[in-house]
Amino acid sequence: MTPFSRHALTAALLSSALFAQTQIAHANFDNFTFDDNISMGGPNLLVAIRTQVPATTVATRIEVWTGEGVGTNSLALWSHDPVNNRPLAQLGVGTWSMGQVNGWQGAPLTTPVVLLANDDVWVVWGPTNGAQSSVAGSGPGAQPYRGSFDGGNSWSGPFQSLQWKFRIWTGTPGHYEVYGTACPGSRGAGTPQLGWFGTPEIGFSFDIHLQRGLPGSFAFLLFGDSDSTFNGTPLPYSLTPLGAPNCSVLAAPVGNLLLPIDPANGQAGFTMSIPVLPAAIGYRMFHQWLCLDPAANPLGLTTSNAGAATIGG
Numbered sequence: 001m002t003p004f005s006r007h008a009l010t011a012a013l014l015s016s017a018l019f020a021q022t023q024i025a026h027a028n029f030d031n032f033t034f035d036d037n038i039s040m041g042g043p044n045l046l047v048a049i050r051t052q053v054p055a056t057t058v059a060t061r062i063e064v065w066t067g068e069g070v071g072t073n074s075l076a077l078w079s080h081d082p083v084n085n086r087p088l089a090q091l092g093v094g095t096w097s098m099g100q101v102n103g104w105q106g107a108p109l110t111t112p113v114v115l116l117a118n119d120d121v122w123v124v125w126g127p128t129n130g131a132q133s134s135v136a137g138s139g140p141g142a143q144p145y146r147g148s149f150d151g152g153n154s155w156s157g158p159f160q161s162l163q164w165k166f167r168i169w170t171g172t173p174g175h176y177e178v179y180g181t182a183c184p185g186s187r188g189a190g191t192p193q194l195g196w197f198g199t200p201e202i203g204f205s206f207d208i209h210l211q212r213g214l215p216g217s218f219a220f221l222l223f224g225d226s227d228s229t230f231n232g233t234p235l236p237y238s239l240t241p242l243g244a245p246n247c248s249v250l251a252a253p254v255g256n257l258l259l260p261i262d263p264a265n266g267q268a269g270f271t272m273s274i275p276v277l278p279a280a281i282g283y284r285m286f287h288q289w290l291c292l293d294p295a296a297n298p299l300g301l302t303t304s305n306a307g308a309a310t311i312g313g
Helices: 003-019
Strands: 023-028 046-052 057-066 072-081 086-097 103-115 120-126 145-148 156-159 166-170 175-179 193-197 205-211 218-224 255-260 268-273 284-292 301-310
Touching: 023 046, 023 057, 057 072, 057 086, 072 103, 086 120, 086 175, 103 166, 103 175, 103 193, 120 166, 175 193, 193 284, 193 301, 205 218, 205 284, 205 301, 218 268, 255 268
Parallel strands: none
Antiparallel strands: 023 166, 046 120, 046 145, 057 103, 057 166, 072 086, 072 120, 086 103, 145 156, 175 301, 193 205, 205 268, 218 255, 218 284, 284 301
16 A cells, blocks of 8 residues: 555545444453453553454543452553564543453543554553453463553563453444542441442443442432532532541432342342434433441441543444
8 A cells, every 4th residue: 555545545445434334343351251360560661462453443541351350440552662572652542441240441632543454553551550460271272361550651571371452433422430539438348339330331231339338128229420529519529527537429429329238249230221312422421339338437338439421323
C-alpha cells in the first residue's frame, strides 16, 4: 500500500469510527476462564502482548480480565519494531480506575487507532501492583510478550508461556469504572465493594455487584445522575454527623432498590437492562451500595465505593 493510499484509508476510517457498530473487533481468550493464582507485580510495570488483527478496524477501547486491586490502570496500543521484535511507539492510550471484582475491565482510547489487517501491534497494559493477571493459563495460543519498568524505553523478553486475555473494541462502546472509598462494616462483614460485569450498551444489560456486605442482611443500591450534587447538596455527603464515621454518599440518590445480601458469601447483585435509545449514548449514571449493618456504627449502615457508567451503543 502506498503512503498516500494508506493515509487516505486512515483518514476515512477515523472519520467513520464513531458511527461504526459497537463490537469486539479482535480478542484473545475471550471467555470467563482465568488463572486466579497469578497477579501482576512491581511498580511502573508495563506488560506488552504482541498480536495481529485479522481485518482492518478502528480500535476505540481495550479490555483485559482483571480485578483484586485498586488504583489507576492504563491500556495502550503500540506499533511494532520488526528489527528488535518489541514495541516501538505508543499509538493510543486510555486509563481507568479498576474495581476489585474480577471481570473484563478497560478503557476507551483517547485517540482512536487504525489497525490494518495482519499488521503486528502490541497491547500494552500498565497494571496496579497486585492486580489479577489477565491470563487464562499456559499452553496453545500463548502469545509473545515483554515487560518494561521504565516507560517502554527498554523491554525484557520476549517470553511466550502465557495465554493473555484481551479484547479490542470498535465503535462507541460503553464504559464503567469505580471511584471513591468505602467504610468498614462490623465483624463478619468487611469493607463493602462495588464491582461490575459487562459494559453498559443500549439494547443490552450489565451487572452491578456487591462484595463484603453483611451476610444475610440487606443493601440499598442507589441510582443517580450525578457524582457532584443532589438537590443542591454537594457530594460526597458525609454520614459521620449521623453516626456512620468515614461513610459518605457518593452518588446522587435519585432512585434505589432494596436487595438481599447472600447469607453465605455477603454478595448481592442487580442486572440493569438499557433500552434501545440512541439518544442515551454518552449518558452517565452513577451507583453505590448502602449496606444495613446494625453493629457497624450508631447509624447501622456502611457504604461501598461507587461506580460511574457511560452508556455506549
